[in-house]
Amino acid sequence: xxxxxxxxxxxxxxxxxxxxxxxxxxxxxxxxxxxxxxxxxxxxxxxxxxxxxxxxxxxxxxxxxxxxxxxxxxxxxxxxxxxxxxxxxxxxxxxxxxxxxxxxxxxxxxxxxxxxxxxxxxxxxxxxxxxxxxxxxxxxxxxxxxxxxxxxxxxxxxxxxxxxxxxxxxxxxxxxxxxxxxxxxxxxxxxxxxxxxxxxxxxxxxxxxxxxxxxxxxxxxxxxxxxxxxxxxxxxxxxxxxxxxxxxxxxxxxxxxxxxxxxx
Numbered sequence: 001x002x003x004x005x006x007x008x009x010x011x012x013x014x015x016x017x018x019x020x021x022x023x024x025x026x027x028x029x030x031x032x033x034x035x036x037x038x039x040x041x042x043x044x045x046x047x048x049x050x051x052x053x054x055x056x057x058x059x060x061x062x063x064x065x066x067x068x069x070x071x072x073x074x075x076x077x078x079x080x081x082x083x084x085x086x087x088x089x090x091x092x093x094x095x096x097x098x099x100x101x102x103x104x105x106x107x108x109x110x111x112x113x114x115x116x117x118x119x120x121x122x123x124x125x126x127x128x129x130x131x132x133x134x135x136x137x138x139x140x141x142x143x144x145x146x147x148x149x150x151x152x153x154x155x156x157x158x159x160x161x162x163x164x165x166x167x168x169x170x171x172x173x174x175x176x177x178x179x180x181x182x183x184x185x186x187x188x189x190x191x192x193x194x195x196x197x198x199x200x201x202x203x204x205x206x207x208x209x210x211x212x213x214x215x216x217x218x219x220x221x222x223x224x225x226x227x228x229x230x231x232x233x234x235x236x237x238x239x240x241x242x243x244x245x246x247x248x249x250x251x252x253x254x255x256x257x258x259x260x261x262x263x264x
Contacts, residue, residue, distance in 0.1 A: 011050025
């Protein structure tokens with residue numbers, strides 16, 4: 001595989017994250033599908049859980065280290081149902097846009113050990129890409145050899161697949177303009193960080209924090225820690241505001257919209 005672009009769609013943009021029961025943001029997804037269609041490279045599209053994933057995970061005690069394995073395992077059906085509902089809705093919209101999407105759920109191809117990936121069948125993803133499909137996958141609940149079950153976040157999947165499949169580009173879509181020095185929801189004047197590299201990563205991590213909404217996957221700090229495991233690889237990496245029209249298509253065209261570039 002010579003070229004591959006991986007795009008993570010933030011759950012707060014593709015779902016109404018505070019909606020209960022969970023609700024897909026079809027308006028945003030229809031627009032995002034049109035932007036994805038402009039890509040000239042094969043695509044893997046990774047969905048954040050948003051309302052569909054985080055609410056059910058929180059309800060069953062994921063994110064709490066004291067939750068017994070029996071309770072975590074009982075949460076699998078509701079989390080799987082919600083994420084299947086979300087992924088199938090996205091698959092339908094992408095197919096309507098002519099992207100030939102197929103869903104490959106992590107629950108069926110990945111296993112974890114103490115929240116870390118111990119096995120992930122990337123061969124199925126490669127086969128789908130080679131066959132001309134746009135692969136859709138998502139944050140999910142997976143069996144965990146140590147804990148019974150744990151959450152595999154979309155961000156972790158994005159970084160893992162980018163490394164294992166030697167992606168040329170990794171674009172992480174969120175609901176803010178990349179990485180900011182403070183939470184823009186509490187300080188609208190928070191300064192935007194254009195580039196993160198080895199000279200400022202420690203300072204940035206010291207200011208980053210978890211999501212302000214219900215989120216069991218660690219927020220911006222976890223995103224950055226995961227991304228920096230790609231150090232040394234020739235890869236175009238950006239964190240951008242997926243909620244703003246044309247930001248994604250601008251990145252896919254090789255140009256730079258307002259965003260945060262990650263460089264090593």
